[in-house]
Amino acid sequence: MQEVEWGKINMVEAEKRLLANALLDISNQRFVLLSEACIPLFNFSTIYTHLMNSTKNFVETYDQPGPVGRGRYHPRMSPTIKLPQWRKGSQWFEMDRDLALEVVSDQTYFSIFKKHCKGSCYADEHFLPTFVSMKFEKRNTGRTLTWVDWSKGGPHPTRYYRSDISMEFLKKLRSESSCEYNGEKTSVCHLFARKFTPHALSRLLIFAPKVMQFNH
Numbered sequence: 001m002q003e004v005e006w007g008k009i010n011m012v013e014a015e016k017r018l019l020a021n022a023l024l025d026i027s028n029q030r031f032v033l034l035s036e037a038c039i040p041l042f043n044f045s046t047i048y049t050h051l052m053n054s055t056k057n058f059v060e061t062y063d064q065p066g067p068v069g070r071g072r073y074h075p076r077m078s079p080t081i082k083l084p085q086w087r088k089g090s091q092w093f094e095m096d097r098d099l100a101l102e103v104v105s106d107q108t109y110f111s112i113f114k115k116h117c118k119g120s121c122y123a124d125e126h127f128l129p130t131f132v133s134m135k136f137e138k139r140n141t142g143r144t145l146t147w148v149d150w151s152k153g154g155p156h157p158t159r160y161y162r163s164d165i166s167m168e169f170l171k172k173l174r175s176e177s178s179c180e181y182n183g184e185k186t187s188v189c190h191l192f193a194r195k196f197t198p199h200a201l202s203r204l205l206i207f208a209p210k211v212m213q214f215n216h
Helices: 009-023 044-052 097-105 108-116 127-135 167-175 198-211
Strands: 030-032 094-096 179-181 184-186
Touching: 009 097, 009 108, 009 127, 030 044, 030 097, 094 097, 097 127, 108 127, 167 198
Parallel strands: none
Antiparallel strands: 030 094, 179 184
16 A cells, blocks of 8 residues: 555556556456545446446546646646647546556656646646547547536535435436437436535435435
8 A cells, every 4th residue: 555645646646556456357347436425326237237338438528728727737748748638637537448458558648747747736637637538539428427516616526414415416416417328318427426424324325225226
């Protein structure tokens, strides 16, 4: 085990180590990174089927002008990574085995990030989005499967406590979206959600069998 720090390049190194170890098991075909504050929005069989039948990966990538997007780019990353290619996105990803192998084996782009993405660059928000967008855009959806609420602003998303949990709230997270899945429109855009505190667990366990069809 190695200690990592929020926003530092060693977060990306940790993600690469997790993927490398998971790849050792040949039966692993899809890889999902979640935080301890994530919850599933559907039961296991639904999530498994959704991921295994997907023709694309789920790595969020977007171009964001301003200081917290393009402003984090270092000019010395050019010419390998140019400013118009710089992307941002959630670190909570889902990818297939082929892409996981590419991420683990890459040295070119990671070495550039390790050398130049320091301080307020926040490599975990930029390495995968930039790498995937540049190299494997056609195999990627450009979106994350993990729902989160950034509407209150600040460096961290909204936290949810026991009093926030209701059947109506969970149903909203499961269905009030619109996206594309394997070329078709769907309302199932998020399979997971964050950021839930341990205090929310008791109410989640009450509602999970009713809303998410979990077994009692």
